Structures are given as C-alpha cells and as structure tokens.
Amino acid sequence: MADLIGLAASAAGGGVFGLVGTVIGRIAGLVERRQDNAQERARWMHEAAVLDLQMKARASELAGQERLAQTSGAWQGLSASMAAEASIGDSYRWVNAVRALTRPLLTLLLWLITGLVYLGAAADARAGIVETTTFAATAATLWWFGDRGNRREVR
Template identity: 45%
Template sequence: MATALTLGLDAAAGGLFGIVGTALGRIAGYFEQKQQHVQERARWGHEYKLHELNMAARHQETELELALSAQQGSWAGLEASIKAEAALGKASQWVINILRLVRPAITLILWCITAAIFLITKESAITEAAVFAATAATLWWFGDRAPKSPISIS
C-alpha cells in the first residue's frame, strides 16, 4: 500500500517533470519564434529587392517612352519642314535662289556667333551650349537635303 511519503514524492516528481516540460516547451518556442523572425526578415528583404527591381523597370520604361515620343516629334518636325518647302510652288528664279541662300547665310552667322562666344567667354557651359545649338541647327537644316537620285529602284 502506498504511504503518504511515496504519494508526496510521486506528486513532487510529477510537478517537477511538469515544470521541466513547460520550461523545455518555452525554450523550444523561443527558438521557433526566433527562426520565424529570420524567415520573415528574409521574406521582407526579398520583397524589398523585388520592389526595387519593379521601380527600376518602370523608370526605364518611362525613359524609353519619353525618348520614343521625342524621336517621333523630331520626325514630325522634319516632315513639316519638308512639306513647307515643297509648298512654295512656282516663283521667280531669283526668289527661289534667295530662299535657298537663307539657310546657308543663317548657318554662317550662327557659327560666327558661336566662334565669338568661344573667343569672348571663358565659361565652358555657355560655349558648350552654343556649339550644341550651332551643330543641331546645321544638321537640322542640311541633314536630309541631299538631292534625290532620279533613278528609282523597283
């Protein structure tokens, strides 16, 4: 028969094992929670990198769209310029000759102004802007003005 002493020892041992089991469960829960935090941080880092890549892709797409629209606008301007020149129709030969001298004269004046700016100013930004403007104007005015070949390829 069980004595009070053995019953007390059994109760104490059961309580001790219950406390040890609870402590081990809490320790295991701590490490489990720590592992979940590591996984969450890794997931957040991945989502952050994915978000950065999406932003970079959108930025690049926007730049390409802007470049495309600028290029289309440039071609539309060239087309309008060519149509305006073609719309002159019949005129006196001396009027046509003077009209054809306007671009070379303006270009010569523009390059003389650019040379003067280059010689007078020591500010490189102003000089670079003047050279850019003169080059752009020259290529715009004479870029696609070569005589067309009378031979057509069919």
C-alpha cells in the same frame, strides 16, 4: 512514513521535471517564433525588393515611352518642315539666289555665335552653354545641308 516521503519525492521530482519541460517548451516556442519571424522578415524583404525592381522597371519603361514620344514628335516636325520647304516653288532668280545664300550665312552666323558664347562664358557655365549651342549649330548644319543633293524621281 517512508511511503509518504517517497510519494512527496515523486511529486517534487515530477513537478521539477514538469517545470523543466514547460521551460524547455517555452524556449523552443520562442526559438520557433524567432525563426518564423526571421523567415517572415526575409519574405517581406524579398517582396520589397521585388516591388522596388518592378517600380524601377516601370519607371524605365515610362522613360523609354517618353523618349519614343519625343523622338517621334521631333521626326514629325522635321517631316512637316521638309514638306513645307518642298512646297515652295521656284521664283525670280534673285529670290532663289538669296534663299540659297540664307542657309550658308545663317550657318556661319550660328557657328560664329557658338564661338563667341564659348569665349565669353564663365568657365563653370561654359560646358552647358557650349553643349546647347553646339547641338543647335550641328542640328542646323546637318538639317540645312544634309539633304541638298539633286533629287531624282524614281518611277
């Protein structure tokens, strides 16, 4: 009978240790899965951050290309305008005098309009309106008078 009790105790002890080992194995498996999930989550977050940075870089690149195209178009327009201006030949003296006074009078009128818009605009709308009219007046002034010096031909 002692052998039977010893055999039962051994079986029970082995079973308990087997169950404890299984529980420990399952817990270890859960811990490993959590670590794997955490690593996978970190990898996904890293990939998402990299994709976000790539999208921002591409958007910045496209914005730069757009600004370059706008600037290039503006310079081409200015070049065509200057070529058209240069192609106008001399005419009667009074026509040349009127043409010579047109730019100064238009510039004075443009700056007068800018001042009147500033004085007449509401305080909250004033900044945007003044920026736009100042841009127009400055661009016109510099373009109209920026290249007015005597031109010497280089041979």
